Amino acid sequence: MRGINRILTAPFTAFFIRSGLHPNYITLLGGAVGILAFFSFSIGTKAGFIVGAFLFEAFYILDNCDGEVARARGLSSEFGSWMDTLVDCFIHVLAFIGIGIGASRIAENPLMIFVGIAAGMGTFLSTFVAMLQKTRNYGLAIHGMPKAPAGAEKKITAIDRLIDILSVGDFSxxxxxxxxxxxxxxxxxxGAIGANLFCIILLAINFKYLTGREE
Incomplete structure (x- = not known):
């Protein structure tokens, strides 16, 4: 599926391809912008939220650019893919926590910090389980978990399609x-309810794999 952000990314991807900047540096640049978004969210004003949201949108564009540049220049790598996923997860977790801090300051309600943390943890756990889902389907092994045999057909399941739909990239x-x-x-x-509910669904579907009981 091609989201709106993928369309917005096109001119920036073209720029980075011409610049010769390595896609891993684009990933790190996006991470830096995402951290700035966190600080803006944390201020606790409507203006801070809006500025943070625009910075978060810039992070999303850069997050799309790194992969597109890597594919266009033949620089795709397993390391780059994992780094992109980890930075992406880290910034999403940080964003929810930053929004929680900002919301708690506006509402003068410390509970919102914990709601932000809950949303961040749900995002982290969902990403982790989704990554394990990919290792099962694409023959990678993590921490001794079962690995698909070489040459085995890649299994595209209903949950893979759901992950794909939820990862269109327009959340920003x-x-x-x-x-x-x-x-x-x-x-x-x-975010707190949805991310954690999605995580529970992923865990239930992948229970046998996560416990090493899958044949």
């Missing part, structure tokens, strides 16, 4: 809308 635009309409507390609650 949704976040921007919530920031503009000053509904960041609602976003936090939706």
């Amino acid at each position: 635009l949704v976040l921007l809308l919530f920031a503009i309409f000053n509904k960041m507390e609602l976003l936090l609650w939706l």
